[in-house]
Amino acid sequence: MNNKSNKQGKNKSSLFSRKYLMLFIVCIITGFIIGFSYNLSKDKRTLSSASSQYEKENQYMEELISQKERSKELVNELAELEEKIRTYEKKYSSNEADYEQNIQDAEQLRLLLGLSAAVGKGIKITLQDGDYNPQSTNPNEYIVHESHIFKVLNELKIAGAEAISINGQRLKTNSYISCNGPVITIDGQQYPAPFVIEAVGNQDALISSLELTGGVFDQLLNEQVVVTIERSSLVEMATINED
Incomplete structure (x- = not known):
């Protein structure tokens, strides 16, 4: 009887020990699973956070590259606009x-x-018949002719005269001048000597051109024409009447 009770006690104790051992093993496995799950979840969160950070950095990098490209485009556009402005x-x-x-x-x-009216500084040239020479049989030798006047007019035009008049009559580009004895005819109007030629323009240039050695002034003197040249601070010529 006692042996039988001892056997039953041993069986119960062994069964009880097995239950605790199984429970202990289950607790260990459960703890391991919980720890593994926690670490796995933590790793996932870390990986997810790292991935999110990488995506953000990658996005920032792409935006930076895009901004640099846009900045380059703007610089090129600005250079083109500046070039257009310089061209304009x-x-x-x-x-x-x-x-x-x-x-x-x-x-x-x-x-x-x-x-248009001509007003400004200029010069005045006066041409007069030479003194009468009783030894000369040809009065034309001391009379002013249209050829003398043409020499003066041509030289004045070459020297840059802006406007020219003779005895107050302003000359046109196609004015007709002829000589008839002691008078000259300008576009149908007759004028006696002396002949006063006025010109508007640079005084120094006009006078220098006339007074060149061997030029118009010397030629007129050699042909017995009395010539005087004056500077005028104000020369006025009205508009030509085409009627």
Whole structure:
């Protein structure tokens, strides 16, 4: 009886030990699983965070590259616009210079054609018949002729005279001048000597041109024509009447 009880006690104790051992093993496995799951979850969170950070950095890098490319495009656009501005400025300056030159040329033509009044500094040349020479049988030798006048007119035009008049009558580009004894006819109007030729223009240039050695002034003196040249601070010539 006692042996049987001892056997039953041993069986119960062995069974109880097995239960605890199994429970212990289950707890260990459960703890391992929980720890593994926690670490795995932590690793996933870390990996997810790292991946998110990488994506953000990659996005920032792409945005930076995009901004750099856009900045480069803007710099190129700015350079193109600046070049256009310089081109426009050059064209404007050129056109403005051409415009001013055209105005000057047009005004010069108006002066030459007598379509605008001529006012300014200039010179006055007086041509008179030479003194009578009783030993000369030809009175034409000391009379002013149209050839003398033409010499003066041509030299004045070459020297840049803007407007010319004879005895107050302003000359046109196609004025007709002829000599008839002691008088000359200008576009049908007759004028006696002395003949006063006025010219508007650069005084120094006009006088220097006439007084060149062997030039018009010397030629007129050699041909017995009395010549005087004066500077005029103000020479005025009205517009030519085309009627």
